[in-house]
Amino acid sequence: MATQRLTKHNAAMVQAAVALAKKRSADALLLLLDGSLDWKRIAEMADGIEKPVIVAVDAADDLEGASEAGLKPLALNKEKAPMLERLQHALLEAAADEFIRTNGEVVAVYSGFQQGRLDSISHLQLDERMRRLTTRDLQMIESRVPLQTLKAVVDLAAQIGREGREGKPVGTLFVVGDTRKVLEHSNDSGVDPFRGYNKNYRNLLDAKVQDDAKEIAQLDGAFVVGSDGVIERSRQMLEVSHEDLTMTKGLGARHWAAAAVTRKTKAISVVVSQSTGTVRLYQDGNLVMRIEPMDKAVTWQEFNFEPPSKKSSDEKS
Numbered sequence: 231m232a233t234q235r236l237t238k239h240n241a242a243m244v245q246a247a248v249a250l251a252k253k254r255s256a257d258a259l260l261l262l263l264d265g266s267l268d269w270k271r272i273a274e275m276a277d278g279i280e281k282p283v284i285v286a287v288d289a290a291d292d293l294e295g296a297s298e299a300g301l302k303p304l305a306l307n308k309e310k311a312p313m314l315e316r317l318q319h320a321l322l323e324a325a326a327d328e329f330i331r332t333n334g335e336v337v338a339v340y341s342g343f344q345q346g347r348l349d350s351i352s353h354l355q356l357d358e359r360m361r362r363l364t365t366r367d368l369q370m371i372e373s374r375v376p377l378q379t380l381k382a383v384v385d386l387a388a389q390i391g392r393e394g395r396e397g398k399p400v401g402t403l404f405v406v407g408d409t410r411k412v413l414e415h416s417n418d419s420g421v422d423p424f425r426g427y428n429k430n431y432r433n434l435l436d437a438k439v440q441d442d443a444k445e446i447a448q449l450d451g452a453f454v455v456g457s458d459g460v461i462e463r464s465r466q467m468l469e470v471s472h473e474d475l476t477m478t479k480g481l482g483a484r485h486w487a488a489a490a491v492t493r494k495t496k497a498i499s500v501v502v503s504q505s506t507g508t509v510r511l512y513q514d515g516n517l518v519m520r521i522e523p524m525d526k527a528v529t530w531q532e533f534n535f536e537p538p539s540k541k542s543s544d545e546k547s
């Protein structure tokens with residue numbers, strides 16, 4: 231478990247962020263932390279803020295007691311990521327959990343320069359285009375696959391679409407549910423790296439397994455995933471006829487196969503397009519949801535510590 235100390239300095243920063251959030255009537259206050267804190271104290275300090283006070287840390291364990299204190303807990307699982315990425319991720323997750331509106335204003339306090347020391351406060355105006363599918367959207371297609379599994383797979387797919395792998399775009403396909411039937415329509419396209427592993431090492435609800443899946447997503451073929459989130463097979467080529475389907479122009483074999491398999495089975499397909507990063511969900515052969523990659527809509531600027539050079543400011547004036 232990691233803890234973050236509520237030093238005099240950190241407390242003063244939280245107070246300043248609370249004051250700013252109140253003054254600007256922000257839609258939420260976000261505390262991006264390196265570990266657990268005295269949540270009751272934080273709630274007391276934020277007293278008077280009518281809007282959500284979100285506390286985000288990397289590990290879910292460190293958020294124990296936060297809900298009870300009246301705060302909105304957010305586990306990030308982004309320990310090694312650079313600060314701006316963690317902040318962006320926290321905002322996206324907060325929007326997905328409906329703690330904030332996707333076009334709201336948020337005051338965020340975080341350690342931008344030194345771990346454990348809250349040194350930065352940002353007042354962020356979120357972009358309306360920062361659209362993230364919400365649990366409510368997913369509930370509409372929950373019918374056959376439990377929401378928890380669907381959410382984990384869609385989150386992972388959106389992440390793959392957004393980030394790719396090592397700077398390269400990655401496309402992939404997850405076919406979720408009705409595995410027995412799905413496997414009747416699929417063949418190995420190569421050695422399946424998950425084969426032979428215990429179920430616990432194949433469950434996509436687990437962050438480590440998600441990382442493994444991101445690696446394997448670079449290889450050809452689809453993941454066949456059970457309703458419980460367990461990867462039953464990876465690297466599968468689907469063989470299904472798709473004569474009776476209609477498909478958006480420009481989509482290729484991966485998307486046709488994804489849609490077709492949901493016509494023949496009760497599974498839901500979650501496809502990431504390599505060329506655009508867009509995630510599409512198919513059910514009964516139809517497109518039921520499309521999620522655009524968000525990092526193309528939300529642009530984050532790096533901090534710039536250098537004052538503009540004399541020359542460039544002259545040019546502007």
Ligand SMILES: Nc1ncnc2c1ncn2[C@@H]1O[C@H](COP(=O)(O)OP(=O)(O)OP(=O)(O)O)[C@@H](O)[C@H]1O
Nearest residue numbers: 401450451467468481482483484485487503504505
């Ligand atoms: N029947 C299939 N089952 C599983 N995977 C497939 C199937 N057909 C194609 N793929 C995978 O999709 C990859 C890309 O194929 P293609 O470019 O035709 O698809 P696409 O639908 O245009 O997707 P993208 O937008 O990602 O390019 C292939 O290299 C292969 O890994």
